[in-house]
Amino acid sequence: MPNLSDPDLPARILVVEDDAGMRTLILRALQGGGFRARGVASGEEMWTALEAAPVDLIILDIMLPGVSGVELCRAIRSGRGAVHSGEPSPAELPIIMVSARGEERDRVTGLETGADDYVPKPFGQRELLARVRAVLRRGGAASAEKIRREKIRFAGWTLDLRRRELTDPSGASVEISGAEHDLLNSFLDNPQRVIARDRLLELSRTRLGDVSDRSIDVLVSRLRRKLGSDADQLIRTVRGSGYIFVAEVERL
Template identity: 80%
Template sequence: MLPNLTDPNLPARILVVEDDAGMRTLILRALQGAGFRVRGVACGDEMWEALELAPVDLIIMDVMLPGSNGVELCRSLRSGQAVTHPGESPTAQLPIIMVSARGEERDRVNGLESGADDYVPKPFGQRELLARVRAALRRGSVGTVQEPTRRERLKFAGWTLDLRRRELVDPAGVTVDISGAEHDLLTSFLDNPQRVIARDRLLELSRTRLGDVSDRSIDVLVSRLRRKLGGDAEHLIRTVRGLGYIFVAEVERV
């Protein structure tokens, strides 16, 4: 009998997408030992079936998979193709940790560009993986990992970021889906308007875990956020050559 996977009072629900049976078993055992509810699948088709069965709070996904690879699946999830269950956040906001034996910078960049919140090269230690899982869940305030609620809304250039609901609304009143990492990055900018923020400081402020803390990693995340802000991005987030970034708009707390 399947466990009750929809009770929000139970530990966080994690789906592991890994075609290597041995590796999948190791990851599942580590997560189960840490108290998480877990399911494991071997490919993209099985992932979609699992998501239709019940919602999850986080996905750990290998890059090299049979059929659609992890990068393609991540992009599909970010586009909201999966079934959205009542009361659950859309898959566009679902934390995704990508794992791969390919750890070169271009591979990490490709993973982050596809919408992943974190990229962990193999081999990795159990403690490291669990730390990254908990960090990703903290960013989304999911399951048994909670953060203090900030009952605030931040307004800038016609946009509104609701910190309590973790919801971004554009000037036309349309909700824009953003991932947990993108939300935390935007919050860091809004908490420090009209101030140049160095890349390493920006990573620290947003509590982002991107595998390799490099300038390129934060640049990719900023690029993703700019795309969500559309035509306003060039007037909101400016690059300060050799230093970092500055959020130039006025910010109002309501």
């Protein structure tokens, strides 16, 4: 959720990369693209940096010394970390994972852990900047939703668009990532309709990989887990076509 403290300033990005040369290249690309970027070499340094100052996005290498990027992503999504005044919780921080391991199973692992995007090495500077901007746009999508009703109710659940907060039928808050929020919002905008996988990627503005891989299926699976035991009845798979959201939707 970009720069709640001052939306007129460039987004703040933390790069977690143990290879000094690669870290420098990423930082130069980000700074050249107009972002405020700083880098650290390990998970321990990442936590220290997050406690020192808030960020708007984390670029996280998978193969780190000590605690891996996958475990760090899981810890962030669990809500660990400092919460700065006026900033989103750590669980909501956009995360882009990078790794020299570009096989599908590695992308799936990163996405299942809660990453918003995955970029295999080697990658070009233009691609990296495009993906960063796309993820930040998703995080800042609430500003484009102000003209719409702020809350949506379905099957006892409530999605607060302004706060980007999901609450279950008991009223308890359920943490969801930016990509999960956008996907759920896409379903709520198109209830009772079969939506193809490529169309879901377009509607939710995600950049999670080619639709021929399991990226959108992984994201749907993540969202279903957040929606609990009745999720398969809310989001149904239409074999060979895509998905359909079957619950009644009410805008408040």
